[in-house]
Amino acid sequence: MDLVSTITLSITLSNLYKMKLRLIYPDLPFWRVETSRIALFYGGIEFEDIRPSREEISKMKIDGTFPFGQFPILQVDGKTLAQTGAIARFCGKLSGLYPINDDFAAAKVDEVIDLATDINKQMSPALREKDPKLRMELRQELSEAILPRWLGFLEKLLEDNGDTGYFVGESFSVADLAIWRLCGWISSGIIDGLSVNLLDSLPLLNNHQTIISNLPKVAEWVEKHQKV
């Protein structure tokens, strides 16, 4: 068999074989899972979008469903994959939203997803604080100092990538989905005490939100599923 026939045959076989994908996270559009949900939807990849209740999550924590006690997880033909970044990369590859022939571009996508994780970590103390007065103080510090600095890093990445509208190169990737959803959450007003105007002074990031929201498949997903 010549090379072209071999490649054609393997593409045909891989199209015939469908992985069974089960993505598990509560019924929330949080960036950690929404990045992968939308990537799969965008790529037309079939998956079970499993949204367990609080009680079901508690049971899953005990029965070992979550290998590190955390979610999201993705089950692939019965095997479990944990960690937001790993899941997003995997789903991105399946969906054509992750660079496969350019190692540097792939690393830049990873960089953005890791930055989303860091920004999320920066926010955690102010989100989790139980004392109401201290919580508001921490959220004020988030609004006035911490987030302007970290969101500024995102603005700079967009600037460095030139006038493409995306975070990496000239095409839409899972990096764009991760930041779009993270920033959508941050500026939604759902987090009491956090300014809703944090993106106003960041024109490229603000514009990026609009670009991603207007992608037809993203808009279709939001229309079907999204709360805040």
Ligand SMILES: N[C@@H](CCC(=O)N[C@@H](CS)C(=O)NCC(=O)O)C(=O)O
């Ligand atoms: N390193 C993990 C962290 C995931 C994480 O912190 N998930 C939160 C939900 S967003 C969680 O599982 N928290 C434990 C809990 O709520 O009990 C990842 O990157 O996916």
